[in-house]
Amino acid sequence: MLKYLLPLLLFIVMAIFLAIGLNLNPHDIPSPLVNKSAPIFSAPKLQSPDEKLSPSDLKGQVWLFNVWASWCVSCREEHPVLNQLAQQKRVTLIGLNYKDEPLAALSWLKQLGNPYTISIMDQDGRIGLDWGVYGVPETFVIDKKGMIRHKLTGPVTLSAIEQTLLPLINQLQMESE
Amino acid sequence: MKLWLLIFLWLSVLLSAHAIDTHTFNNPQQQEAYESLTSQLRCLVCQNQTIADSNAELAADLRRQVYEMLQQGKSYAEIVQFMTDRYGDFVLYNPPFKAKTGLLWLGPLLFLGLGLIGLYRFTKRKKNTASDDEIKSEKLAKIRSLLDEGDVS
Numbered sequence: 001m002l003k004y005l006l007p008l009l010l011f012i013v014m015a016i017f018l019a020i021g022l023n024l025n026p027h028d029i030p031s032p033l034v035n036k037s038a039p040i041f042s043a044p045k046l047q048s049p050d051e052k053l054s055p056s057d058l059k060g061q062v063w064l065f066n067v068w069a070s071w072c073v074s075c076r077e078e079h080p081v082l083n084q085l086a087q088q089k090r091v092t093l094i095g096l097n098y099k100d101e102p103l104a105a106l107s108w109l110k111q112l113g114n115p116y117t118i119s120i121m122d123q124d125g126r127i128g129l130d131w132g133v134y135g136v137p138e139t140f141v142i143d144k145k146g147m148i149r150h151k152l153t154g155p156v157t158l159s160a161i162e163q164t165l166l167p168l169i170n171q172l173q174m175e176s177e
Numbered sequence: 178m179k180l181w182l183l184i185f186l187w188l189s190v191l192l193s194a195h196a197i198d199t200h201t202f203n204n205p206q207q208q209e210a211y212e213s214l215t216s217q218l219r220c221l222v223c224q225n226q227t228i229a230d231s232n233a234e235l236a237a238d239l240r241r242q243v244y245e246m247l248q249q250g251k252s253y254a255e256i257v258q259f260m261t262d263r264y265g266d267f268v269l270y271n272p273p274f275k276a277k278t279g280l281l282w283l284g285p286l287l288f289l290g291l292g293l294i295g296l297y298r299f300t301k302r303k304k305n306t307a308s309d310d311e312i313k314s315e316k317l318a319k320i321r322s323l324l325d326e327g328d329v330s
Contacts, residue, residue, distance in 0.1 A: 026224060032265045099234065125238045132263035134221035134235055 031132050031151040038065075038142050039130040043120040046097050046105055053094070053120050055146055062172045063092040064165070065140040066116070066156070067128060069100040070108035072136040078155035079112050085161055086115035091169050095119035098128045098136050141168055144177045198237070200244050207247050214243050214256055217270050227270060 033039070042054040066082065068075040086093055095116035097105045102121060109119070122128055131140065141150040150168055152160060202208040215229035220236040228236040228243075239260070246256045257269070266272045274282050 029221065029265060029267045032262060125234070129238055129242060130263065132265075134264065 027135060028153055029134070031148075033132055033140075033148050034151055036148060038140070038146050038148050039127075041120075041127045041130065043096075043122060043127055046095070046102060046109075046119040046121050049102070049121070053118055055142070058092065058094070058142070059146055060144050060177050061092050062144060062169055063094055063142050064169075065094050065096060065131075065142060067096045067098050067131075067133050067136050067138040068119075069098045069136050070104040071100065072098075074155045075137045076112070078137055078157070079115070081156050081158055081161065082115040083113045084158075085156075085165075090166065092117050096127060096131075096133075097121050098133065099123060099125045139165075141165065141172070143172045144175060198240060198244075203248070210253055211244060211247055214247075214253065215240055218243070218260055219268050219270055221264060221268065 038055045040055060042052045045051045045053055064085075068079075082093065085091070093116050095118070097119050099122065102123075105119070105121075109116075120127075125133075131138075135153060137155055139152040139156055140148050141152075143149050149172060150164070152164070156165070200208075200211070202211065212229070216227045218228045218239060220226045220228045220231035220233055220239070222233040222235045223231050226233075226236070228239045230236075242259075243256055246259065251259075260268045266275075266278065272278050272281065
């Protein structure tokens with residue numbers, strides 16, 4: 001009996017592993033930066049390049065750091081979702097304008113709406129590299145102490161906001177500084 | 178025939194494709210370190226290419242980073258650490274042996290062991306059936322001798 005069941009069992013085990021493998025997203029690489037303090041930068045603001053922003057300016061706030069670019073197709077897809085999130089005013093949304101032309105970026109925001117409290121420029125991609133960015137869009141959640149608590153790769157969706165981001169943001173808002 | 182030649186030529190061009198940067202190095206060791214590092218770091222956009230092979234923008238940025246760190250006098254280990262701090266072990270083509278990657282490293286040995294056990298049991302069973310044949314032939318001989326005895330009486 002076992003002789004006949006064994007191949008079947010082997011097949012089932014293999015099928016389960018292959019199914020898991022098929023459903024994994026190879027582009028979803030876990031970031032080692034989660035639960036570490038946010039990499040430091042000091043970058044010019046997109047709207048007013050003379051002013052600079054660094055993560056220490058945002059201490060005491062829960063903020064989202066969204067990496068975007070006007071050349072990025074998936075960013076266009078997530079943009080309405082971010083606009084919606086911004087309207088709720090639940091969290092500070094900072095944009096990292098990654099390897100982009102400032103003029104193109106500004107007209108993009110004018111055309112599609114600007115969900116960001118502040119966008120900063122990273123024209124040569126150095127800040128992105130420091131944050132382990134490898135595909136745009138990416139979104140980080142940073143807590144009041146300046147620690148990265150979550151990273152989302154790929155476009156932010158409504159369900160991601162409702163199921164992951166908002167519950168996490170609410171939880172982080174309750175934490176002390 | 179001409180088409181085949183064309184395809185062959187095209188493929189050989191692809192094989193030799195290599196991202197080209199113009200860097201000047203202070204010494205040959207530094208160039209060696211650069212070449213070895215860029216061929217061991219994975220491009221995270223095109224995941225089956227090293228950053229030395231890839232023309233993706235991210236790969237170019239990572240190469241620039243490696244080059245600059247070498248120029249600053251950073252060691253091989255420091256640069257690898259810098260990359261894994263930001264991108265995780267995934268950025269290494271040669272992942273370190275850890276609890277998390279244990280199955281990756283030991284998996285092939287595990288399967289080899291399982292295969293050997295299977296082979297051992299399979300051959301043993303073959304032997305058993307062979308001895309069955311011997312028993313059978315012994316019995317046959319006995320029957321024959323009994324029959325022969327019957328003929329005599």
